Amino acid sequence: MTALGFLYPGHSAEDDYPRIEQLLGSDVRLDLVHTDIGEDAHSVDALRELGSPERLTAGVGQLRTSGAEAVVWACAGGSFVHGWEGAHEQVRALARAAGLPASSTAFAFVYAAKELGVRRVAVGTTYPDDVAALFADFLRAGGVEPAVVRASGEVGARGRDEVFALARSVDGPDIEAVLLPDTALHTAAHIPALEKELGKPVLTANQVAVWEALRLADRKVNAPDLGALFTREPLVQVG
Structure with a gap:
C-alpha cells in the first residue's frame, strides 16, 4: 500500500x-x-x-x-x-x-505538462485577472507557454456544465492542452469526457x-x- x-x-x-x-x-x-x-x-x-x-x-x-x-x-x-x-x-x-x-x-501543472510533452497551453481559471497573470508567469518560469488565459473572477465551486464551458472558452486549434487550476472545481468525474470533446489532454488541479x-x-x-x-x-x- x-x-x-x-x-x-x-x-x-x-x-x-x-x-x-x-x-x-x-x-x-x-x-x-x-x-x-x-x-x-x-x-x-x-x-x-x-x-x-x-x-x-x-x-x-x-x-x-x-x-x-x-x-x-x-x-x-x-x-x-x-x-x-x-x-x-x-x-x-x-x-x-x-x-x-x-x-x-x-x-504539478508544470511537471504534468512536461510529462505529456506539451508546451503551448490554455488556462481557464476562476481567479481575478491579477492572480491569473501570476499563474501565467509561473508556467512560463517552468517552461510552459500559456497562449490563452481566461480569468473569470468567479470564486467557488462550479457544476459540470460550467466546467465544460470554461474549458471550451479557452480552447483553440493551436492549443496542446487545457489547464483548469482551481482545486475548488469538481473535475475528477469529467476528465475523459472533456478530453474526448476537446481532442487533447485536460489537466485539472x-x-x-x-x-x-x-x-x-x-x-x-x-x-x-x-x-x-x-x-x-x-x-x-x-x-
Whole structure:
C-alpha cells in the first residue's frame, strides 16, 4: 500500500480525492488533511497567507502518523502567488517539516505538462485577472507557454456544465492542452469526457496533485479514467 498525503485548503471539492482513489484501482491511499483558509478569497494577499508556513505545518503531524510517503500542498494559488523561487522555498520548508518529499499543485501543472510533452497551453481559471497573470508567469518560469488565459473572477465551486464551458472558452486549434487550476472545481468525474470533446489532454488541479504525489513516491499507475496524464509510459525525470 502506498499512502499519499495532501494538505487541502478548507472544504470545497475534496470529494474528488476519494473518487480519484477509486479510479486509480490499485493499492494507493489518498489521505487529506484540511488546512485553515482564513479569508476565503482569491486576492493575492489572501492566497499568500493561505500558504503560509504556519498553516501548512499545522497539518503535517497528522500526515506523518498516516504513514504518507509524500505530501502535496493541494492548492495552486497558495503556491504560485509566491513566484517560482518562493514556491520552491515553500515546498522545501514543507518537506523539512514533514520529513517527506513534498510539492504543490502549482508545480504539478508544470511537471504534468512536461510529462505529456506539451508546451503551448490554455488556462481557464476562476481567479481575478491579477492572480491569473501570476499563474501565467509561473508556467512560463517552468517552461510552459500559456497562449490563452481566461480569468473569470468567479470564486467557488462550479457544476459540470460550467466546467465544460470554461474549458471550451479557452480552447483553440493551436492549443496542446487545457489547464483548469482551481482545486475548488469538481473535475475528477469529467476528465475523459472533456478530453474526448476537446481532442487533447485536460489537466485539472486535483488530478495533477494526485499525479504529482505518485511521482514523488516513484509510483506509476495506469488509470485511463483520469485522462491522458495517467496513461503515459513511464515517469520522466523532472525536478
